[in-house]
Amino acid sequence: MLDGFTRSFPPLEMLTPEEMESIHRGALYVLEKTGMGITHPAALKQLADAGCSVDVESGRVRFPAWLVEDCMRKVPTHFRLRARNPEQDLMVGGDTFYFMQGMGMQYLELDTWETRPATGAEHRDAMIVADALPNVHLAEAWEIYTDRRGIPPVMVMLENLANGIRYSTKAQVAGNIQDTEIFGIMMAQAIGIDLFPEIEHASPLTIHDGGVNAAYRYMDAAMPICPALGVAMGAQGPATIAGSIVLQVAETMGWAVLTQAYRPGAPIAIHHGAGALDMRTGIDIWGGPAVSVSTTMMNQMLRRYGIPIWSNAGFASDSKKIDFQAGFEKSTGALMAALSGGHLQLFQGGSSTELLFSPELMVMDDDVAGWIGRILQGARITEETLAVDVINEIGPIPGHYLGHGHTREFWNKEDYFMAVADHEPYSAWLTTGKKDMLSRATEKVEEILATHKPAPLSDAEWEAVDDALSEARNHYRSKGVISDADWSDYMDELKLEEGEHLARA
């Protein structure tokens, strides 16, 4: 199992117990009075049987408080997520913080700062870099490069997931679009791994049939699920942080009932991160202070319920470049999520409100992830680390600590030494090409791709992934979801890719 980063001090809290109670009661009241929009027939029946008041005609479900409280208690506080390499399994929950890289639609060209659809080889390379980076604990394949050259949209999740399984041994995320989860689950089961699926949810207070179907399918496969609450303050949620927390808690409660009525004890995590909307353009401000505050508060609420957390703050900046804005927006958000007790953090490599993903940025962000992880670990206070005897021994100047055994023992345990951040002395920097963090990261990506070989799948496993892919391709082709023209582009693209893919072991 991967250790991730363990927080060694109490989580940052912003809400008083009374304020938490107001939020809790507000959410219960919303669910009881207004309820949620749900139309899935089996879900409606299940929820009615569980004790909800269901209006089938209007697709409205109202939840009694006793049922909500009961189901919230049934949600497990931890779950294990099986990776291809068991040593990289994750235990999600408690005081452990994990990073995952992602997400972003297109490939970023560093010379023009423009984006374009990614090729299969670029997606594969991104997975190899993710596999190599020390602070990527979960290597999500599905939502990096959701725009793939030549791949019909319906197949992108599966093609991406296949790359993720093939080129990384770390745990995988998945999603749901047009029933593709069926084939994703097939792939995962053939390899013996879990998927951690982000399930479609529509704020405010709505769960579409596709989301319910996917949730049921993943739960049937005994995999954890993660409803993704998409609240932008002032659009899909109230303009206030407090109101957006009430809404998100109510939605969390709705999902708790939906899942626990279906399968008591089914593990879920909640994916959240409400930000304010820029009212000039309608763009979500993902790097603003509001996201940090709302994440901190929502984390506090979810910890009260013992529900595992996937937090978003800092996962994407609005910046289109790898620049100062991207750096501060992402780092502060992620730091706040970590301090306030999140469990999984989407982080390395994404920017431009999810429109771009960059391996170079992933490498830079990985430095930040290590830096945040180091902060979480705090400082050990022991007789040895207090160093009272050493301080006495060294005394005033000309005494110094450089040559002391205590320094040799501890110097590389107390700080995090970044891989690509610039810590060169100025004079050396002048003579080594005046490199900044981005140029170092570019070199690092090249170095990883030249040297890192992820543990390969066995032939049987590789073929099982292929089989699931072929079945899906044929299914969507025969249903007409993939047109003839798209099919022929697709086949051409796959031929191109064949030449570029890593040799199979």
Place this chain on the structure above:
Amino acid sequence: MSERTLTDLATAVKEYDGENAAQLAQQALDEGTEPIVVLDALTACIREVGDAFGAGDLFLPELVGAADAMETAMPIVVAALKAAGGSRTSAGKVVAGTVAGDIHNIGKSIFCTLLTADGFEVIDLGIDVGVDKFIATIKEEEPDVVAMSALLTITAQEQQNVIAALESAGLRDDLKVIVGGGAISQRFAESIGADGYSPTAPGGVTLVKELLA
């Protein structure tokens, strides 16, 4: 007297007070103001709000609030207009929606509001709008333009299905089809036989005007 009522009506819209706006519209009509004059007053006022948004002096909540207030008063004026034997003369009628399978709402809503603010009559079908619903509404409303939004590459294809359905229903030649949203490009729009595409909502309004010119 009625001059004053029209000024108050504009103020009500600018104060996002739909109820008051509806009441004042009725009052203006009762005072004998021609329905078309009331309509013009409403349109002029919302244009002003739209321009202020474009100039960065007003923001989305104000724009949407004012458009909502205007929409509340509108049915009263349109009914009076019909009773007088006229019809709503808008800059044009647009049926809009985010296509089936897609629940992305924000961009499409901004586009619809800007259109409203520019004097268009807009029927916003919302999100996850299936082919049948588009076709049924188009038959009923006979719009000048149908505007579709898609944020997912997978749902972009739906726009083509709507266009195909328009063709087989014999409706395609009677209207313009425009498309937009994150998953759409000029090339894609051309490939599915749309009449136009814009990457932004304000650009979309200009496009509609050009197509109807």
